[in-house]
Amino acid sequence: MEPKAFVEIMRPHNCILAGIVGILGSLVAYEGIPPVQKLILIFLVVYFGCSAGNTINDYFDVEIDKINRPNRPIPRGAITRKAAFYYGVLQYFIGLIIALLLGWSAFLFALGAYFLTFVYAWKLKPLPFIGNVTVALLTAATPIYGAVGVGRIDLAGYLAICAFLVNVSREIMKDIEDFEGDKRLGARTLPIMIGKKKSGIIASIFGFLTIISSFLPVKVGIGLGYLPIIIVDIMIAKASIDVLVNPEKAGKGQKILKFATFIAVISFLLGALTREV
Amino acid sequence: MEPKAFVEIMRPHNCILAGIVGILGSLVAYEGIPPVQKLILIFLVVYFGCSAGNTINDYFDVEIDKINRPNRPIPRGAITRKAAFYYGVLQYFIGLIIALLLGWSAFLFALGAYFLTFVYAWKLKPLPFIGNVTVALLTAATPIYGAVGVGRIDLAGYLAICAFLVNVSREIMKDIEDFEGDKRLGARTLPIMIGKKKSGIIASIFGFLTIISSFLPVKVGIGLGYLPIIIVDIMIAKASIDVLVNPEKAGKGQKILKFATFIAVISFLLGALTREV
Numbered sequence: 001m002e003p004k005a006f007v008e009i010m011r012p013h014n015c016i017l018a019g020i021v022g023i024l025g026s027l028v029a030y031e032g033i034p035p036v037q038k039l040i041l042i043f044l045v046v047y048f049g050c051s052a053g054n055t056i057n058d059y060f061d062v063e064i065d066k067i068n069r070p071n072r073p074i075p076r077g078a079i080t081r082k083a084a085f086y087y088g089v090l091q092y093f094i095g096l097i098i099a100l101l102l103g104w105s106a107f108l109f110a111l112g113a114y115f116l117t118f119v120y121a122w123k124l125k126p127l128p129f130i131g132n133v134t135v136a137l138l139t140a141a142t143p144i145y146g147a148v149g150v151g152r153i154d155l156a157g158y159l160a161i162c163a164f165l166v167n168v169s170r171e172i173m174k175d176i177e178d179f180e181g182d183k184r185l186g187a188r189t190l191p192i193m194i195g196k197k198k199s200g201i202i203a204s205i206f207g208f209l210t211i212i213s214s215f216l217p218v219k220v221g222i223g224l225g226y227l228p229i230i231i232v233d234i235m236i237a238k239a240s241i242d243v244l245v246n247p248e249k250a251g252k253g254q255k256i257l258k259f260a261t262f263i264a265v266i267s268f269l270l271g272a273l274t275r276e277v
Numbered sequence: 278m279e280p281k282a283f284v285e286i287m288r289p290h291n292c293i294l295a296g297i298v299g300i301l302g303s304l305v306a307y308e309g310i311p312p313v314q315k316l317i318l319i320f321l322v323v324y325f326g327c328s329a330g331n332t333i334n335d336y337f338d339v340e341i342d343k344i345n346r347p348n349r350p351i352p353r354g355a356i357t358r359k360a361a362f363y364y365g366v367l368q369y370f371i372g373l374i375i376a377l378l379l380g381w382s383a384f385l386f387a388l389g390a391y392f393l394t395f396v397y398a399w400k401l402k403p404l405p406f407i408g409n410v411t412v413a414l415l416t417a418a419t420p421i422y423g424a425v426g427v428g429r430i431d432l433a434g435y436l437a438i439c440a441f442l443v444n445v446s447r448e449i450m451k452d453i454e455d456f457e458g459d460k461r462l463g464a465r466t467l468p469i470m471i472g473k474k475k476s477g478i479i480a481s482i483f484g485f486l487t488i489i490s491s492f493l494p495v496k497v498g499i500g501l502g503y504l505p506i507i508i509v510d511i512m513i514a515k516a517s518i519d520v521l522v523n524p525e526k527a528g529k530g531q532k533i534l535k536f537a538t539f540i541a542v543i544s545f546l547l548g549a550l551t552r553e554v
Contacts, residue, residue, distance in 0.1 A: 132448035140441035164417035
């Protein structure tokens, strides 16, 4: 393996430009000049999302590149295919850890965009137009990411995070509930792939993460109307523990989460209305 | 066909809740109470994205639903499969027209999210975990959409729009450039599916849309440093007209667009720095 190829497979020029666009997003969204430290973090999160995506692209495209671009690192034998995969995943991880330093909104946004780069390379690339639009959407997400990274939509961002986490939990519980029917139909849901028990553990982890995240809005001064969130958290804790102990309770659990979501929406609404701006 | 089924296939409860979350996003992001008219528009854009997605889901899931949920509108014969498809597309259109009333950022965001609901129903749903995460991401996008709808990230949003449009144009030009190689490899790019000439027309439409959108930042008071954008617009116009007249110029066109993007980034940067806040 050639060490230089590990730089080349990232397509660094491409990623540096993307990183600059991220910084640009912060500059135009922020009133005044944002802290330089934040700008560096934003640059790095965008850089690694881009470089990881490019690396994973080369991993998936190896058969095409053998014919079309035999000089790329994998086809010319400078990096093994497996090494490229792990190297890409490593870059995703580095980027996500850096994103965490920018806060939860920036982390979740990065997770969503990173996820899309992976799905693009894996499934969307060969689709006419859909592939083109996905690339364009990812580019468009870059300046928005810069704005999110400097905290321009904090409370809406926290709401998004809670919505994301509780929905991952509930979707998995629904898949556990539908296990028998889905299996007969040959579906490939998470519980069918890794079992109900492990899926239950993942679903409850996301439940507990929702509870932790539900405290984030307090940081940016949500009003006292937000207090009913305590009831929501108790409901989510109940559903998560139930499913953790016995995955057969997933059906009941997902119904509890649905009802909890209703109350959470009301709490956020009351919290926003009682906020002192 | 039963008229009632056209309401049922939307899963209206589900969409109303999503619409409320959108409004909530605006309320928490906006300082003070946003104009009620905007809140109604935000509610409707979210509602129709959700209902169109649900409708298209039923269109793609008909075989599974025949076994699993024979009482859904399509399997029980209340709506034909084809009617469901067109009905879903109609809802997407209505939603996008309403999104336009909220401004370009809100339109593009809606376009991205709507697009993801379609890709989810079509391709991502059967993938373990990927499907779950997509649903959760769409839910998380809802409050962020509310924030965007009330103009919380305007300049970064305009930058995103220009980046999106120019990239769609450039990606299509690249596909026209790679036509011969891609065809030999059996790829299904846009030019291979609909021809180079038509693809060239689409690429140049996106180019012209970029030029129009490049004037948006002036509305929110970008500084005089933004003036070099005129050079960018001339370059984009040149590339778009070339490709419109002769799609064989796509290779050169996409290189011009790449270079134009560099200058555009610098213009935005200078414009942001020379802005009076």
